[in-house]
Amino acid sequence: MNAVMPDREFERLQTLTFDSAQEGSIEIAREIADLIRDKAEKGEKAVLGLATGSSPLKVYDELIRMHKEDGLSFKNVVTFNLDEYYPMQPESVHSYVRFMKENLFDHIDIDMKNVHIPDGTLDIKDIYAFCAEYEQKIKAAGGLDIQILGIGRTGHIGFNEPGSTETSRTRLVTLDALTRKDAAAGFGGLDNVPRRAITMGVGIIMKARRIVMMAWGSGKAQIVGRMTEGEISDKVPATFLQKHENVTVFLDEPASQELTRYTTPWLVRECKWDDKLIKKAVVWLSLKINKPVLMLTEHDYNESGLNELVTVHGPVYDLNIRAFNMLQHTITGWPGGKPNADDTQRPERAEPAKKRVLIFSPHPDDDVISMGGTLDRLVQQGHEVHVAYQTSGNIAVSDDDARRYARFVKSFNDHFNFSTPESKSQFKEILGFLNAKEEGDIDSFAVRAIKGKIRREESLAAMRAMNIPEERVHFLDMPFYETGKVRKNPLSEEDISIITKIIEKVQPHQIYAAGDLADPHGTHRVCLDAIFASLEELKDKDYMKDCWVWLYRGAWHEWPVHEIEMAVPMSPEQVHRKRKAIFHHQSQKDNVMFQGDDDREFWERAEERNAKTAELYDSLGLSKYAAMEAFVRYIF
Template identity: 75%
Template sequence: MNTTILNQQMMTDREFERLETLTFNTSADASVVIAHEIADLIRDKASKGENAVLGLATGSSPLKVYDELIRLHKEEGLSFKNVITFNLDEYYPMQPDSVHSYVRFMNENLFDHIDIQEKNIHIPDGTLAMEDVYAFCADYEAKIKQAGGLDLQILGIGRTGHIGFNEPGSTVNSRTRMVTLAAVTRIDAAPSFGGIENVPKRAITMGVKPIMKAKRIVMMAWGSGKAPIVKQMVEGNISMQVPATFLQNHDNTSVFLDEAASEQLTRVTTPWLVREVEWTPAMVKKAVVWLAYKAEKPILKLTTNDYLESGLDSLLSTKGSAYELNIEVFNMLQHTITGWPGGKPSADDSQRPERAEPAKKRVIIFSPHPDDDVISMGGTFQRLVDQGHEVHVAYQTSGNIAVSDDDARRYAMFTQSMMKNLGFDSAESRSKFKEITGFLDAKEDGDIDSFAVRQIKGQIRRDESIAACRYTGIPESQVHFLDLPFYETGKVRKNPVGEADIKIINEIISEIKPHQIYVAGDLADPHGTHRVCLDAIFASLEELKAEDYMKDCWVWMYRGAWHEWPIDEIEMAVPMSPEQVLKKRTAIFFHESQKDGVVFQGTDDREFWQRAEERNSDTAKLYNALGMAEYEAMEAFVRYHF
């Protein structure tokens, strides 16, 4: 759906929304619009001989905004000589040259690439002595006032609802100050710091009051991971527990969202409650599933009164009776369930998710990291192999940054010992061993791994992947390591997808000529590896779609260990028996480096196999609650039409 249509709809269904929301297809589209608003402000101020005073944010949300501002400067002559900036926050303590410093972040992502005057850049100082912080914070606000106040403040929102580092409990009158960071905020920052133990516990942040004094506020939220807090911010009551809700009292705030971040707003989840809708099959399915869960009834037990009392009288009128509606949607759901993800040979496939022919299909499972295949669709993977399909697995990235230094050292020591025991010891191998262990011994927080260390970490994940595939029944000749270049930065932040990445994907698709492609369809973080890998595949499919073999290729999207597709969106659900669940667990166990203390654990302390099993079990329970057969677990997929 294009942005114009999305925003036209938004204007008609704002009953539950207390902030202006602007929804775009992608975060990139939204970021360009924000950047151009900033550029227009700068030019307008320059034409009057005035300064433009900007409040800036860090993190992943504004990155594409800064990229577009840099482009406007380099390609269209946008000057920043009349711009004064004030950043929201900085960790404390923090040296400005640290890889984690917001000073360094701003320099690398904006200031080093434009003509802003250094004297006009203001960022909280993480090097201050504790006794100097109070005076610094008072002076920071005084400088904002002296500059004429913030003309435009850009914000991102944390999962706790914080703006800047104003955590839950902050008041609307809070000033610029030292704060203690919430546990969730520190956990979210842990991946870039190499573990939560390295994340500072405090920060200096601009307060809510000076933020609210900005003449214009632009809030950004990207990805389905932000959808729950976006709903609270936009539709919830104003509360100190969600500081972003204070923005409801600002008279010039706009919330910029991509589609994924808007997915829990009322106008998206239950649009029939705020406007007249077209009752397409997809919308009918969505409404009846919602009603069944709301009424806590299986679909076939829903009554006319259930529909009427829940605002679905217009839907009921299209069919004439609850009975007919119930049967229609029950059949829709029933037809998504299949034990034959590659299609059932010699069977009527008119009511099945996949085609019966060809009976033996060539399949590519694209896995962003070297374990997403078995974590996210291990049961389906096994079914495809057992049912005789030619299954290839393509690991898009090395996953090397997710291997701990301890594992790398242990692997290097084991390799060195084995070479000695087998008589293959050499001066070259001893030198390489010393290079790796020497680097790890001297490594400090924030250091990027050397090429040799990245190699050994990548090899660990390769060997684990090959072992898991072998256990599943895939020969090593059908295991492919793409090592997409965008990933190989050695840092948490990756490069944008480029032509080299797309070319590699094109080559493997062209070589195998698949009938089925499985891809990770996660939309939680538009800057995360899963989403970047997905975008690379989408770009490849766009380039290859005219090829004859692609006309017989279907693409199925799975989700990762944290989220599952909503039931009404699922187009193929593959049930698993208790034995198949255990076999999937064993395949996951082959990825030993990702067990017992994962580098990027996130806020969920369960291991990946636990997350996957509980998610698959919950999907089966949701189907069962709607009146479907009771299964141990289910993996779910949505078809992508290219």
């Protein structure tokens, strides 16, 4: 953990940065447990304000562990939840009543009479009186001892969206469009997300004696920066926390990346200037003032707060050349290494000339979306390329697609008299389930199987387009994913064993893996953790000593230019071939199940991202290309 007190010139809230969300969550759980035990010793109630969503899940997991293994009792605990969707039935899979029971209350010894959650079943005329009574119950309990919060990308706390005032009360609110889009994955589509919610007001939250804010993942970095360093404004309700006397913001490293002490540490403190930081500073300066690296002057450095860098590592001409060379050496048209070439200034080794390459793809399309051009080039240059799809991706197939494919196969079999009594029964079961399925129902095993088959065949079609033989395409179907729900099971030894076996089978010289961790609780994070665990287990094997690991990012984010260690240019023809490969994933086109806040199709997002990377290299004074894919090396 890296505990950091804020520099008051920039950060207006105390922040603690941890290596992972897991570590930060354990620390929060310990603070809550200490409060509960301290209150119990005094014969008092501990009054907790609780949050929902993905951010507090690991906190609740640790509290459950403490209850079961350490004897932590919740008999003296009173809880008040921040919010609830409206309208919402408590037994709905989407209700926060059910969320809290499944993720905390059902696993501890709390008296459910002490649990309070806004009521989503109320007649709208009764909401005002209920909200007033809710606040009175908090007051009667002695007020909130500690309120835990997550932060939405709009800057909301609870469901206090932009425009909420500092003194706002518990009330019915309309949800921001971005908040609804972020929730769409859990609801199986944007149309199913409620438009309103009942929320505790900012004014009530601010009365808590202690506030703990948590934010995990790079997807929260931008709003964390605004909350922590921005001016107080109702446009970002979380900035009101700057006025509270006892707030701590718990972050992991990715969520911290937009804070000034990370983006431009030379503006905050004296720096230890190594090559990475020099490259970061020079790239920042070049992009900031829109001048190529080799044209930067001493005046440019001094005017932008980099006079210390010039003093320590100048003159400026040498700094410019040094940074330019570091950038230039990342560019290669030979991602598998260029045979019979001097590789001292190249990102990859020349030998062996023909490498065994293992590309891990968390979902059945991340490979072509994120590194389709590089994959194409590796194949063209004669390397033995294997692709391993880590999960089935079945949850991302719509019911309409599953129904359409099932009807087609049934019709085909009936027409050609291929049907058997068993197959007819199976199709009847599948179609019957889909026709009777209600919103929130978990797919049956048979339905999940057909959805997984759809994605498998799409992947094979994309690989044929990339000239990869079917025997080099591996479907791992990691068990953690197969819940039928958005929330997956924890990573298990069985998951790790599956990764280990495929690495042992291929014995690769190169591994490519998804390092896109915008959602630290999502599939990409678990898939990467499994790979890291397997690498740790295998690192002493002789064949692994000659294996390099490269991390790519997904459809939404790219590595910052200063972090890129290998940039692979793409010709217009390769961009087109990559697009065609993505098109083979037809179930993920048009009305995508988990669209996020970007309405474009995946091929459009990927092409924009790749073109942007090439434009950045061009603006820095490097060669101009149509598009580039970027990678960072992982040392294990």
